[in-house]
Amino acid sequence: MIRYSKSFAPFLLTPMDIREIARRAKVSIATVSRAINRVPTVDPQLAKRVWKVVDELGYYPNTQARALVLGRSRIFGLIVSEITNPFFPEIVQTFEDLAVENNYEILLTSTVHDPKRMESSVRRMIERRVDGVAILTFGMEESLIEHLRDRKVPLVFVDVGPDVPGIANIRINYLNGIRQAVQHLAALRHRRIAFIAGPQYLKSAGARREAFEDSMKEIGLSPDLIVIGDHRMEGGMNALLELNKLNDPPTAVLCSNDMTAIGVLREAYEQNINIPDDLSVVGFDDIHLAEFTIPPLTTVQMSQHDLAKIAFNALLQEVEYGSSSRERHNYELVTSLVLRRSTALAPIRKSAATLPKTNRIAKSRRTSIVDFGPANHNSRVTD
């Protein structure tokens, strides 16, 4: 065990605790504590003396000790599904900015969609005694949540939380943005509009898909062109491959997230399909990168910054003003379309499939499942 004790380097660094400061400033440790915590009743003279020593020695209070006695760690847990998904870094950054402002620390864990990791995430949160947890995984075991709830840890969910008192939920209005996207496409005379969905065990992916279906039906179009992707670029590539195997491929495709759309762009490039002239594509999320794709991606914005801000403040609210356990707080985040250059008027076609057939032959690898009709989209959706 490495411990920097008196005996280790008596001349270099003394213990450097509140006691040492007290000794040098010739006051009691209680006074040091008060001075440091800016308790107003402390004599300015003494306070100054304390601060002088503190600065000279470069003393920093031990947060662990403080947390132990206070019963508050000033740590917020942040559980995301994959930090490598460009959707999250922005959120993490905003969350951290707010944490710094409010003197909190973040305990970040990435579940990588692995149940074991989710479990360890929750365990770590509890062991470190976090003051609150923001769960941005778009899907999580009910039983794990219980562990947190049992301990009365303030929780904020995005989109997937159980609707129970004491748990804050950020509901995302998917319909707004997706409807705009669909209608934008329809206005450009697209009729065969496909949707590349995300993994259907993610509640958020299911919700996006439903929003698509509803938006299509609303304007008398049938949402029968749905392919399941994986919210990654690879999935987008495969999905486009699938779609182009059809007799009457879509002229526009709406993607469940931007990564998928980037995959579509990439596969289109591969197949010499011009975006947007041959095919319009719309993403979802509006990650920073969406502005820099080729062509720049028209996408549905879901502000990562706002999301993080709402989540953090919800937690802060609960902790600082403990409004918890009585009311149920619900927040809403609205999505909306941002137009860039990946959509255009539907190509004019007499009949089906006028695009050069040769270029549209699919490579054989396929991991996505073509799923026609609005069938079983409720299976495997967590809740």
Add this chain to the structure above:
Amino acid sequence: MIRYSKSFAPFLLTPMDIREIARRAKVSIATVSRAINRVPTVDPQLAKRVWKVVDELGYYPNTQARALVLGRSRIFGLIVSEITNPFFPEIVQTFEDLAVENNYEILLTSTVHDPKRMESSVRRMIERRVDGVAILTFGMEESLIEHLRDRKVPLVFVDVGPDVPGIANIRINYLNGIRQAVQHLAALRHRRIAFIAGPQYLKSAGARREAFEDSMKEIGLSPDLIVIGDHRMEGGMNALLELNKLNDPPTAVLCSNDMTAIGVLREAYEQNINIPDDLSVVGFDDIHLAEFTIPPLTTVQMSQHDLAKIAFNALLQEVEYGSSSRERHNYELVTSLVLRRSTALAPIRKSAATLPKTNRIAKSRRTSIVDFGPANHNSRVTD
């Protein structure tokens, strides 16, 4: 102050500390501690009794208390420059994977190149009494580092650390990959090869630039086409604009990082410059995305995974086997070229500038600085 005391919910949740476990298992708290920490000398019978209660009650030891007495927090600090830079998420993920494996937690901070944030980063690390810090900012104030060193916190730097005993350094062999890139380009008959550098106050950016210069000179080409970017896509776009204003623009461009290259790709699209036929572009870093750009990006790989792994293990090494303070540990990470599809034979041109001039007219916004010659590249470089 919220504290879950006996009096709060006597029937719901008792204090839930080691004492409570001891009481219920009818053993002493010492035995509980031993059982939990798997001290082999404890009677299996008792151990089982303890674990039973622990499981029933869903007891998790309080890490803060443990850290306090142990003098070790089992937290590693990870300081990155910008979590939103796609280079880092991969590192964070690997770092976290290793942390989970080894029962550590990560305290992640993002400096966003702001000196104030760097300072607060260091302060937070110290306050939380991290057991070690990995500094992946590619540049940091010497004075801040002192704070950590004073406290004998194990440190590992990437590329920018002072060469002193007790500090581990991961040296990056930029030359290897960059030389390969330059020679690859030269082999494709490119002669006018430009370099879009990163911010020159970053030591890493300076090193990349020097590697470029050296590689060019090595084969008798003069590295006089250097534009300073910002390691972001915007910088890449602007840089290409600048480059194309020249009388004799380059036929190939090597970028200081992939984000810059993505910007170049994007601006080329804007200007109808075909990549790779009109212009070859090479990136640096090999972020995951590089495989999905249009066209797929030829780039110099610098394994984020390896980097994170080396950094974490260096820290673990110091902490667990305290090899610290005597030797200086140096690790090396080699870079190498990965070929994709953004490079091609140099276009054949009788004289200068045969590309359609009209398409190469720059928009007026410009933030980057054109910097000819190998001049003052040492100014503002830290260390």
Add this chain to the structure above:
DNA sequence: ATGAAAGCGCTAACAG
């Protein structure tokens, strides 16, 4: 206004 002392939850001597 200040100080002495108790105790946050845990581990590690030290005794038995």
Add this chain to the structure above:
DNA sequence: CTGTTAGCGCTTTCAT
């Protein structure tokens, strides 16, 4: 092998 006890560094009564 098990239990008792003294802290880890801090905040906070409770006296003074």
